[in-house]
Amino acid sequence: MLNVQALTKKFGGFTAVSSISFDLAEGEILGLIGPNGSGKSTTFNLIAGLYAPTAGSIRFQGREIGGLSATQVCHAGIGRTFQIPRPFRKLSVIENVTLAAYYGQAGRVSEAEARRQAADALDLIGLPHARGEGIDGLGAAALKKLEMARALATQPRLLLADESLGGLDEAEMEQAADMLRMIRRERNITIIWVEHIMGVLMRVVDRVIVLDHGEIISAGLPAEVAADPKVIEVYLGSDAAEVQEHARGRDDGARR
Amino acid sequence: MDRRWLPALAALAVLPWVVPSSYVVHLLVQVLLWSFIYTGWSLMGRFGLVSFGHGAFMGIGAYAVVLLWNFHGLSPWLSIPIGVALAVAVAVLIGYPCFRFGIAGHYFALVTLALTEVVRSVIVALRDTTGGSLGITPNSVLKDGVTWSVQALQFADKRVFFYIALAAWAFGIWVWHRIDKSMMRYAMEAIGSDEQAAASVGVNVTRTKLAITMISAALTALGGALFGQYQQYVNPETVAGIGVSLQIVFAVIAGGMFVRFGPTVGAVFTLLLTEGLRVGIGNKVNALDSTIYGLMLVLFIIYMPTGILGKLAEKLRRARA
């Protein structure tokens, strides 16, 4: 479904993403992890068309999408959330998502249908919208949900979820993890998930890629990656044992 | 617009027959035509696209009609669409590169300001055709007992033009309303708050901005054409200069650019202001009126950025809550 080859992004003389390559199969949930500043969000921005790659290629469903605009990438079927939520402040919750449903499908659906799909996405995510709620009253968790609902409303085949759990409590995190699994199951959406909360991530993803200084330092099954000395050294540290536990204790719900 | 507005429109329609003098009719026509132009501007302004180029669009509309009539005998019914198309073409020429390369805010304002000056200079430079800074009058058909001509869009009775202006104004309000209820408003609001996020949910930022700019330019050019036709005289300072652009921006900010009737309130307000200043101080002190104008603009931007009607709407909403 997605094929990334030697993808590189330089900001001036600084290399944020350094010749990374990976493949993603339809229906997979891939975890993309690594320390702060290792290039995870930059990788998303490259795939999603916010940045043009300095070098390398990104093929999505057989088509080169590297260098396309964000609008074009969205229309090609890739939805993304932002690490720090970026809601449209002057629109209500339902309007935020309706807009995404309408324009995300390049006007292929009617306004009424877009409204219906937006309500669906919000119901799926569990964010109230019936009374035309505005953005201003929303807390951190609700804003993350709005990000997710907006991305889903564009009806993507591939979802790039950037740190959806930051700022959530334990129960909300479990909910969100269930949600990603459900999104894959019900809508057959392939997912790349960037997350710092390893406990939850390791139990959900099928495969993990670890970035450090813009390079892939490890890739494989969760249990393999969690036991990789390089990963423990640069990222997991003293949490390694606990993360390994999570990786082994993957619920069966994770695999189909 | 729905049926509820019909009584209000009907009430407006009898106005020319009940007001005391043709001078008042003249003021009403002015208010309606400027309201229409201001409404056209606010289609962009309300979404943060602050243009100082609308003097150019107005001038293009006004001059196209007069020149095509005088030199080619083309009826305004044909030249108005041509003038509007020309203004839209210029809007695309300026807007596309701006939006494509992300020129926004102050830079966009400056680019459009330059456009206004370019159009004014061209009008002045082509003085053999345009009459230069002295302006030009459309050849009149109102002589030898002829008091009106539909084909020439010339009427001795101001009341006829009142209805044309009323129709234009109602059309402007209707366009505003339609856009307000459309997905385009969602898209423009989204672009206004975060262009990258808007693009990421599939909004074509350049195309959407360009579309709203084209609509806005078209209305303004139509307003300019009607204004020139009503005045039976066009002059680079009164229909095309930076002064006109500034007047448009000021009036809309004063009235309120985020509410449907804000630009209309702005037109009433600025007209009362200029007429008041004219009667009050006359021509005694040179340029005093434009000084007061500028001062008021500053005060409005600082203390009442949502304008008279916007402020009123806020107050009402708070009183109700």
Ligand SMILES: Nc1ncnc2c1ncn2[C@@H]1O[C@H](COP(=O)(O)OP(=O)(O)OP(=O)(O)O)[C@@H](O)[C@H]1O
């Ligand atoms: N637009 C930009 N211009 C310059 N440098 C940038 C830009 N975007 C990101 N960077 C740099 O690239 C590096 C990678 O940033 P990125 O946001 O991809 O990290 P990340 O892995 O998402 O980190 P975090 O876990 O903190 O979110 C950082 O050093 C960052 O400062």
Ligand SMILES: [Mg+2]
């Ligand atoms: Mg990041």
